[in-house]
């Protein structure tokens with residue numbers, strides 16, 4: 001299945017050509033490595049450079065900054081195709097989110113400094129908001145950025161950071177005014193190569209997403225030039241994060257759909273081959289009804305997400321709709337993975353079957369990018385207006 005539907009207004013011939021080339025690139029360079037990367041706990045660094053050379057990292061970056069200037073819907077295709085070939089390790093989603101932060105808020109100098117290197121894969125990005133004592137409540141971050149002459153002194157720690165071992169450009173949420181709540185949060189871009197006082201923790205041992213390097217980060221009197229503040233005004237970080245969250249949340253829904261499409265294909269293949277009581281598992285009415293339900297949920301999700309992509313492209317995707325895409329997509333993904341494991345019987349519990357890895361990978365989708373409880377809060381808030 002492709003991401004788009006026959007009525008997708010955002011989808012053009014260029015999107016079709018791009019889909020073909022990304023699918024081929026992932027088939028050649030990503031799919032054969034998934035198992036090895038899962039064992040290593042990290043994606044090969046040079047895969048980022050290959051993806052840059054293939055035009056994937058820079059698809060949405062303007063030509064003036066080394067990209068193709070094709071727009072954010074091309075990143076949506078990349079996200080879908082990655083999940084569609086069952087990979088959960090490569091942290092492109094975060095790279096894309098940071099790229100769009102810089103596009104939206106960066107000064108000319110900042111765009112020229114970072115976007116070309118993000119497009120080639122010379123730079124890998126991380127987004128560091130979560131701290132050991134603060135996840136959902138972003139405005140309570142404690143990492144501090146204290147101004148001194150032309151520099152910020154950064155102190156604090158972050159946890160659960162995707163691309164944490166690989167990233168050399170970190171978009172860091174820190175307090176430039178510790179007494180100011182949300183308006184004390186700023187985003188500071190940290191270039192980590194050779195940076196004194198910056199340290200990475202161990203690669204964290206997770207239930208799923210085994211190939212993704214998720215890490216604690218430590219900052220001890222780290223000095224960052226003041227012009228690495230994203231944008232020109234301190235205290236805008238919380239609002240910058242909130243304004244960009246629709247893409248982060250839609251992206252999680254798109255990842256869910258890619259994984260669902262892969263899981264359904266795998267499961268249909270399995271139940272057509274597996275026999276019990278002298279017949280194919282596919283021939284039991286329960287199997288057929290379960291597959292029919294799952295396929296219906298996948299198509300409902302596809303339609304909703306396509307509406308979301310069209311709105312995102314037009315700049316009209318609102319926070320509540322993006323939150324619906326995130327909670328619905330991830331919830332549906334978890335339900336479908338559970339059913340697919342069930343239809344595999346005992347083999348669905350064995351790691352050599354892809355469905356087992358997909359089941360484990362799905363669970364975190366309800367947690368990161370804002371938990372599904374926070375999504376429902378945001379949706380409910382949009383209903384509670386005069």
Ligand SMILES: Cc1cc2nc3c(=O)[nH]c(=O)nc-3n(C[C@H](O)[C@H](O)[C@H](O)COP(=O)(O)OP(=O)(O)OC[C@H]3O[C@@H](n4cnc5c(N)ncnc54)[C@H](O)[C@@H]3O)c2cc1C
Nearest residue numbers: 127128129130134135136160161162367368369370371373
């Ligand atoms: C694999 C992985 C990758 C991640 N990648 C990143 C990353 O790249 N960058 C980054 O900054 N973070 C990242 N995170 C962190 C993730 O975004 C947080 O774990 C998430 O936001 C939840 O925060 P928390 O873990 O502190 O949970 P808490 O905020 O402590 O929540 C605990 C429970 O309380 C509930 N809860 C909290 N507040 C409310 C409320 N107001 N109403 C109802 N229920 C509530 C939550 O829904 C949850 O069920 C990642 C996490 C994981 C597991």
